[in-house]
Amino acid sequence: MTSHAVPAGAHADAGHEEFDEHAWTSLGLDHMKLAFWTFLGSDCFFFGSLIGTYMSYRGQSLVGPYPRDVFSVEVTSISTFVLLMSSLTMALAVLFAKTNRRSGTIGMLLATAALGASFVGFQMFEFSHFYHEGLTLQGNLFGSSFYVLTGFHGTHVAIGVLWLLIQTLFYGKRWIRGDEGNAVEVAGLYWHFVDIVWIVIFTFVYLMEYVE
Amino acid sequence: MSTAATHVATHAHVEHEEETGLWSWITTVDHKRIGKLYLISSLLFFALGGLEALMIRMQLFRPENNFISAQFYNEMFTMHATTMVFLAIMPLSAAFFNFLIPLQIGARDVAFPRMNALSFWLFLFGGLFINSSFLFHAAPDGGWFGYANLTGSKYSPGHSIDFWMLGLAILGNSSMMAGFNFITTILNLRAPGMTLFRMPIFTWMSFVVQFLVVMSFPMITVGLILLIFDRNYGTNFYFPPNGGDPLLWQHLFWLFGHPEVYILILPAMGIVSEVLPVFARKPLFGAPFVIFSGIMIGFVGFGVWSHHMFTVGLGPVADSAFATTTMLIAVPTAVKIFNWIFTMWGGKISFKTPNLFAITFVFLFTIGGLSGVMHASPPIDLQQQDSYFIVAHFHYVLVGGALMGLFSGIYFYWPKMFGRMLNERLGQISWALFFIGINVTFFPMHFLGAMGMIRRSWQYPAGAGLDMYNQMATVGAFFIFFAVLVSFINFARGLMGHGELAGDDPWDAATLEWSIPSPPPHYNFAKLPTVHSDRPFWDEKHEGGPAVSQAKIAGPGPHHVAMPPSSYWPILVAVFQGLVFVAFIPGSGSGAFNYDAFLKQVMIQGPIALGMLFCILAWVREDDTPR
Numbered sequence: 001m002t003s004h005a006v007p008a009g010a011h012a013d014a015g016h017e018e019f020d021e022h023a024w025t026s027l028g029l030d031h032m033k034l035a036f037w038t039f040l041g042s043d044c045f046f047f048g049s050l051i052g053t054y055m056s057y058r059g060q061s062l063v064g065p066y067p068r069d070v071f072s073v074e075v076t077s078i079s080t081f082v083l084l085m086s087s088l089t090m091a092l093a094v095l096f097a098k099t100n101r102r103s104g105t106i107g108m109l110l111a112t113a114a115l116g117a118s119f120v121g122f123q124m125f126e127f128s129h130f131y132h133e134g135l136t137l138q139g140n141l142f143g144s145s146f147y148v149l150t151g152f153h154g155t156h157v158a159i160g161v162l163w164l165l166i167q168t169l170f171y172g173k174r175w176i177r178g179d180e181g182n183a184v185e186v187a188g189l190y191w192h193f194v195d196i197v198w199i200v201i202f203t204f205v206y207l208m209e210y211v212e
Numbered sequence: 213m214s215t216a217a218t219h220v221a222t223h224a225h226v227e228h229e230e231e232t233g234l235w236s237w238i239t240t241v242d243h244k245r246i247g248k249l250y251l252i253s254s255l256l257f258f259a260l261g262g263l264e265a266l267m268i269r270m271q272l273f274r275p276e277n278n279f280i281s282a283q284f285y286n287e288m289f290t291m292h293a294t295t296m297v298f299l300a301i302m303p304l305s306a307a308f309f310n311f312l313i314p315l316q317i318g319a320r321d322v323a324f325p326r327m328n329a330l331s332f333w334l335f336l337f338g339g340l341f342i343n344s345s346f347l348f349h350a351a352p353d354g355g356w357f358g359y360a361n362l363t364g365s366k367y368s369p370g371h372s373i374d375f376w377m378l379g380l381a382i383l384g385n386s387s388m389m390a391g392f393n394f395i396t397t398i399l400n401l402r403a404p405g406m407t408l409f410r411m412p413i414f415t416w417m418s419f420v421v422q423f424l425v426v427m428s429f430p431m432i433t434v435g436l437i438l439l440i441f442d443r444n445y446g447t448n449f450y451f452p453p454n455g456g457d458p459l460l461w462q463h464l465f466w467l468f469g470h471p472e473v474y475i476l477i478l479p480a481m482g483i484v485s486e487v488l489p490v491f492a493r494k495p496l497f498g499a500p501f502v503i504f505s506g507i508m509i510g511f512v513g514f515g516v517w518s519h520h521m522f523t524v525g526l527g528p529v530a531d532s533a534f535a536t537t538t539m540l541i542a543v544p545t546a547v548k549i550f551n552w553i554f555t556m557w558g559g560k561i562s563f564k565t566p567n568l569f570a571i572t573f574v575f576l577f578t579i580g581g582l583s584g585v586m587h588a589s590p591p592i593d594l595q596q597q598d599s600y601f602i603v604a605h606f607h608y609v610l611v612g613g614a615l616m617g618l619f620s621g622i623y624f625y626w627p628k629m630f631g632r633m634l635n636e637r638l639g640q641i642s643w644a645l646f647f648i649g650i651n652v653t654f655f656p657m658h659f660l661g662a663m664g665m666i667r668r669s670w671q672y673p674a675g676a677g678l679d680m681y682n683q684m685a686t687v688g689a690f691f692i693f694f695a696v697l698v699s700f701i702n703f704a705r706g707l708m709g710h711g712e713l714a715g716d717d718p719w720d721a722a723t724l725e726w727s728i729p730s731p732p733p734h735y736n737f738a739k740l741p742t743v744h745s746d747r748p749f750w751d752e753k754h755e756g757g758p759a760v761s762q763a764k765i766a767g768p769g770p771h772h773v774a775m776p777p778s779s780y781w782p783i784l785v786a787v788f789q790g791l792v793f794v795a796f797i798p799g800s801g802s803g804a805f806n807y808d809a810f811l812k813q814v815m816i817q818g819p820i821a822l823g824m825l826f827c828i829l830a831w832v833r834e835d836d837t838p839r
């Protein structure tokens with residue numbers, strides 16, 4: 001899965017038209033970007049199913065603790081803010097990469113990774129806090145569906161952090177094949193997607209508890 | 213570098229000798245070779261699934277029979293279905309996706325050749341992994357749709373369900389990656405002038421299938437993840453005493469399972485839509501209708517899943533809604549059947565083996581469709597649920613339909629794949645045995661179901677009037693066995709080099725894949741054609757249209773076209789990824805969280821995951837520039 005766009009054998013010229021073999025695709029879109037959009041569409045169904053599971057088990061727990069017993073919406077709001085800010089730095093990283101401002105790109109990639117890592121840190125803190133409040137993976141349906149849903153989201157963020165760090169290395173060493181801006185943009189697509197999924201989870205899992 | 217590609221027509225470099233030998237197949241990234249690997253391995257799994265079916269039929273030959281034990285019987289029907297769905301029909305379709313799609317759209321390979329190889333190796337390892345359960349006396353025995361909470365650790369201790377759920381997770385990964393790859397390929401690598409609506413119908417139906425795959429597999433993945441948590445870590449997603457709901461599994465499974473039905477049938481529909489026009493010497497009747505029907509089937513296919521759950525009591529509103537959508541989806545399906553019939557109508561039909569299989573598809577699929585639309589009505593479905601009537605229905609659709617379509621495809625495209633014709637007489641004998649066998653096996657099952665015989669019963673009582681139909685079905689199964697045997701002999705002869713040379717275009721067909729040599733060279737098209745219609749090669753040959761064939765536009769070879777080099781990273785990534793899943797097994801099945809077991813699992817999985825990461829990074833660093 002390299003990030004460059006050259007298809008197998010590239011495309012020879014057809015008739016009178018001359019193609020830029022490296023860039024030419026039927027849609028004019030980079031392969032990697034297009035494939036990644038389909039992956040994100042697919043991942044929507046993944047998180048959709050997990051969120052659906054959480055929602056269908058909402059209020060079905062036979063024993064506590066219940067969401068309001070453990071949630072601290074203030075702390076989670078802060079971690080949500082941190083993740084939202086990471087989307088800003090990610091967008092800047094893409095901008096800098098596209099305009100070939102290298103040190104800016106590296107700085108913003110590292111900032112995004114740092115913000116993402118602190119989101120994961122918040123989540124670990126939250127999990128251990130909830131655990132000490134008595135919310136376990138096995139104890140009730142709320143615990144099971146909550147930990148599995150937010151745990152898989154956290155895993156997505158952690159993979160994203162790893163990706164960003166590796167990409168920073170590759171970018172710095174000029175190891176990326178093909179268009180560097182595209183490569184950073186694809187990582188950005190992933191990052192924004194994970195961010196948006198968190199907004200949905202935050203709304204359905206946390207905020208919903210406080211509207212009724 | 214690929215600049216060489218621009219000059220192919222003028223510079224006749226000496227072609228690379230195509231490599232041979234085992235290593236070249238292990239490291240291949242050529243879509244045609246990967247297609248052949250899919251073809252051979254899925255046919256072998258198909259044979260295995262067929263033998264499992266024979267065990268079932270021999271057990272049911274007599275009432276109160278004890279040919280095999282009840283436990284072994286459970287393993288047989290579970291593995292028969294799992295094998296046929298995930299290891300035979302799907303990968304047989306994938307063989308055609310791989311081999312045909314780039315040829316049909318005028319491309320030199322898929323968008324991500326190495327990821328394509330990864331998909332294949334994951335499929336192969338996943339299939340071997342599930343079947344390795346036999347060696348550990350832990351073959352899956354929970355039915356192919358693995359209903360909760362039968363699959364929970366309380367009712368399925370031991371590792372049989374673990375093999376099944378982890379194997380399916382691996383196979384799902386393989387299919388989803390192939391889905392991303394083919395969607396990108398079809399959208400992005402079409403030859404100049406190959407607009408979406410000039411694409412051949414097989415490519416179109418495959419395109420729809422890829423969307424079904426990437427949208428439906430995540431849902432069963434979540435279902436499987438929850439099952440893994442229940443079995444390994446003591447959660448209660450599907451365990452009612454602690455508040456869980458087994459219906460959650462049914463919803464997640466059938467949200468995947470119904471689109472899966474179309475994942476199985478649409479590629480066969482695509483093949484038949486290619487074969488019938490060629491042998492009727494007519495264009496496909498109303499091709500846009502076939503395309504839009506396929507798209508509509510894809511969409512509505514996501515809104516019918518609960519017709520598998522009428523008996524669980526979802527209430528009249530839900531039942532009515534799903535009855536309506538289910539009846540609705542019969543419409544585009546029927547539209548296609550009429551299109552195929554009108555394609556043949558008034559044509560100069562030649563009854564070569566591929567066409568015999570294709571016509572059989574239309575005939576038997578229609579019967580299966582008619583019995584299927586009956587289940588759309590909840591009150592009727594309540595009578596038929598879990599009876600042999602259902603077994604009759606889906607075997608008409610999947611054997612009479614999907615399998616006949618795929619066999620039509622094998623006989624039709626074999627000359628393109630291997631350069632030689634299959635034996636026509638053996639093909640016709642195989643077809644006749646299939647036709648008799650399918651009807652003798654599965655038609656009596658309608659009666660068995662109506663008489664109340666329950667699906668998956670290990671024995672049936674004597675004197676219940678079930679003997680004769682069961683005996684017929686068993687005899688019919690042996691006809692199918694010999695049909696497969698004859699075709700396999702035919703394929704084996706073909707692989708050993710028997711058969712007359714096919715030439716580029718043995719059937720006088722219309723689409724691009726027939727305008728290049730058989731078997732196609734490594735690079736497919738020395739010079740990419742520019743396409744001006746939906747039947748470009750036909751137009752060149754018969755209508756005085758612009759030239760698209762390589763003989764005319766590129767001249768005689770050999771040519772040099774830069775192609776991506778082979779790579780061993782895909783198979784290594786597949787090994788590591790498979791092992792990550794396998795490593796769930798030791799700690800699984802207890803149904804309770806055990807800290808030490810969990811720690812051990814992580815200690816095993818951690819290094820494996822690191823190994824996988826290393827391989828992925830090496831993959832990214834590898835220079836895959838076409839050369």
Ligand SMILES: [Cu+2]
Binds near residue numbers: 469470473517519520
């Ligand atoms: Cu269905």
